[in-house]
Amino acid sequence: MKSLKNTLIKNKNIIFRADLNVPVIEGKISDYSRINAIIPSINQLTNNKNKVFIVAHFGRPKGKVDKKYSLQFLCKELAIIFRQKKIHFIETFESEIISNKISEMQNGEICLFENIRFNPEEESNDINFSKQITKHFDYFINDAFSASHRSHASIVGFSNFIPAVSGLSFINEINNLEKFLNKVKKPNLAIIGGSKISTKIKVIYNLLDLFDTIVIGGAMANTFLLSNNFKVGKSLVEHDYVYVAKDILKKAKNTNCEILLPVDFVCAASINDQKNTKTCDVNNIEDNDMILDVGIETTNLISKKIAESQSVLWNGPLGAFEYKPFDKSSIKIANVIEKYSNQFNIETIAGGGDTISVINLAGASSGFNYLSNAGGAFLEWLEGNKSPGVIALQKKDK
């Protein structure tokens, strides 16, 4: 796969796919990892006097303009980060507007496109849409590994029409994920959290063969508890997936994989009731309780497992970490991984925007061999699938 590492591009017009789907809490970016990831590629391109047009998505506006998902707020931030007087911004992908902007811009300047998912053609991977956009550019650079599991126009479509090259962060992600998976030392542990079992089923099935122990945390654990006939009160559950949880537990027995489910929780009447929390044992969750984090006993069990492991993989927070104090267990686990990985030389990898946010909040990043910005793409990689974005770039080599 061609990469910016070994491709010199100068004085050209570049269309650059970034993943700027950054976490925002109360109007502020809470974690800059995805922006930081594109700095090396963007700097290389602007230093070489290219005009760089960044394409990205933000949220899931479903093909409609919805200002709530506008990317315009990033212009100021990007101008500071990339030391530009300003970041140009264009709201549509209309040909005339793109060519006018190219004429207006100086070499080495950057333009940000409005959220590409405002256009239905992005998700349907409309070939004409890709053709019309790319005709203005000399190169397509994909530096959004974390979005490369989507078969969208800006991930797979653009590369049909112009030379396509992977960005520095893209190639770094692939190399590090492969390195970890190729030498998963045993005994090993996977910690899988987050809210939905439906988005992680395939990966959990795949991990059953690879890992000795899998911790299930986050709201996803509630569905597993329900499948074991525990009460979960008002907690988030996916009723349609109870049978899947049952099946995973059964398969785990066959593959000798231990599934560690939470045994105690921090509950409240609602996610906004952050002041009136209580600790509940798995046997005494009441009808009015909402599970919002795992409790101390569970955190201790997970910590013990980490200490006994040779490699640890983490994807998905254990509680509703955006709402204090429901971030406690995730922060504790980040710190425990940091401490033990250094002490016992454990191989560690974590992936997903929320997981990286938690690790950064805990100041624990030095405890990880690699932090991947990818969430869904990270999981699909673990499932053994090559991302469509990776395949599209590899095709160009043939």
Ligand code: 3PG
């Ligand atoms: C992510 O946040 O994992 C990527 O930006 C992809 O976003 P999506 O799941 O909305 O496609």
